[in-house]
Amino acid sequence: MEQSRIRQRNTGLAVFFISGVCVISAGVVVSMLQELYGFAYSTTGTLLSLMSIGNLMAGFASGILPGKIGMKKTMVILTGGYALGYLFMSASGWVPMLMAAFFLVGIAKGSTLNCCTILVGDNSKDRTKGMNLMHSCYALGALLCPFVIGAARRGEDRLATAVLALCGLSVWLAFAAVPMEERERTQKEHTDWSFLRSRKFWLLTGLLFCQNGAETSVTGWLVTYFKGSGIISGALSTYTVTVMWSATLIARMLIAFVFPLKNAYTAMIRMGIFGTVFYIGLITAKSQTAAFLLLFAFAFAMAGMNPTAVASAGRMTSVTSMGIMLPAASSGAILMPWVIGVAAERFGIAAGMATNIVPCAGMFLFSTALWRVSVKDDLRMGADGRG
Numbered sequence: 555m556e557q558s559r560i561r562q563r564n565t566g567l568a569v570f571f572i573s574g575v576c577v578i579s580a581g582v583v584v585s586m587l588q589e590l591y592g593f594a595y596s597t598t599g600t601l602l603s604l605m606s607i608g609n610l611m612a613g614f615a616s617g618i619l620p621g622k623i624g625m626k627k628t629m630v631i632l633t634g635g636y637a638l639g640y641l642f643m644s645a646s647g648w649v650p651m652l653m654a655a656f657f658l659v660g661i662a663k664g665s666t667l668n669c670c671t672i673l674v675g676d677n678s679k680d681r682t683k684g685m686n687l688m689h690s691c692y693a694l695g696a697l698l699c700p701f702v703i704g705a706a707r708r709g710e711d712r713l714a715t716a717v718l719a720l721c722g723l724s725v726w727l728a729f730a731a732v733p734m735e736e737r738e739r740t741q742k743e744h745t746d747w748s749f750l751r752s753r754k755f756w757l758l759t760g761l762l763f764c765q766n767g768a769e770t771s772v773t774g775w776l777v778t779y780f781k782g783s784g785i786i787s788g789a790l791s792t793y794t795v796t797v798m799w800s801a802t803l804i805a806r807m808l809i810a811f812v813f814p815l816k817n818a819y820t821a822m823i824r825m826g827i828f829g830t831v832f833y834i835g836l837i838t839a840k841s842q843t844a845a846f847l848l849l850f851a852f853a854f855a856m857a858g859m860n861p862t863a864v865a866s867a868g869r870m871t872s873v874t875s876m877g878i879m880l881p882a883a884s885s886g887a888i889l890m891p892w893v894i895g896v897a898a899e900r901f902g903i904a905a906g907m908a909t910n911i912v913p914c915a916g917m918f919l920f921s922t923a924l925w926r927v928s929v930k931d932d933l934r935m936g937a938d939g940r941g
């Protein structure tokens with residue numbers, strides 16, 4: 555039994571590492587495709603939004619299907635999107651095919667996130683530590699993605715997407731091999747929907763909506779923004795992803811092993827404040843050095859937001875609740891890349907990137923609301939105890 559739990563947790567960590575490579579590579583690949591085929595900003599934004607739409611739909615599916623056909627079958631069906639999506643990208647520059655490709659990558663992303671959250675969260679002694687470790691694995695994969703693409707592109711551009719398709723295939727094989735029978739039986743026995751009545755659940759969902767929107771906008775648009783603005787040009791712009799995810803990895807490992815969070819809600823408030831300040835600095839930076847430093851600071855400030863928010867769900871965490879919370883929150887990742895693309899097409903890329911200040915500020919507002927709810931809950935519990 556214990557060995558099975560360890561194997562499930564380790565599979566979740568390993569798969570999320572590869573998922574980091576596959577997901578973050580999409581932001582680099584879309585910039586590569588824009589250069590190769592001359593796409594407009596609005597087309598680029600549509601491709602990124604379609605990936606987020608796939609993520610949204612997969613999240614709902616991976617929350618409902620396990621109760622019908624079991625977790626393992628659900629994952630085997632849904633996680634083939636990485637391999638198929640990147641194969642489509644390597645096959646053609648035909649826009650409808652690329653739209654399908656990004657949609658499939660999004661399906662794989664959503665289902666992988668949902669399943670790994672359960673595999674790691676339910677099999678970790680310290681849930682907050684486990685979530686930060688899992689997202690550290692994702693950050694490590696994201697950090698390495700420019701090097702994977704850079705090495706593969708020495709042959710030709712299509713080789714890079716073919717290599718990513720192989721990475722996606724390994725995700726599918728891992729889910730096909732890991733035992734999930736116990737989770738299937740538990741889910742079929744009972745589905746608890748009480749979390750839908752929780753104010754805390756919806757505030758966490760709103761917080762994650764803003765976090766998804768802000769992060770996806772940066773990872774999806776930053777390379778294109780730096781190239782378009784001329785701040786960082788050429789091959790060097792691709793490695794801005796490495797700067798961002800190096801900071802993310804360092805911050806998440808510090809939270810997991812060195813400086814554990816004493817109060818998740820006050821920590822998220824600070825993350826929201828510093829994330830907003832550093833993002834404003836990032837989009838107003840005029841030099842390459844300032845841009846790199848502010849990007850590092852922004853990513854460092856934001857690194858713990860997602861895993862800390864998910865861990866704060868506590869007892870509400872289940873396949874069903876994550877199947878509602880994560881995909882609903884991911885709609886922020888659908889909206890913001892599209893908004894940036896439309897604004898960039900009409901007013902310029904700088905104006906487009908400025909719209910991302912809204913979800914950054916939203917994280918602070920939702921974190922503050924969550925803190926107030928937690929204080930009220932603590933006072934209520936104290937009053938009940940005295941009674």
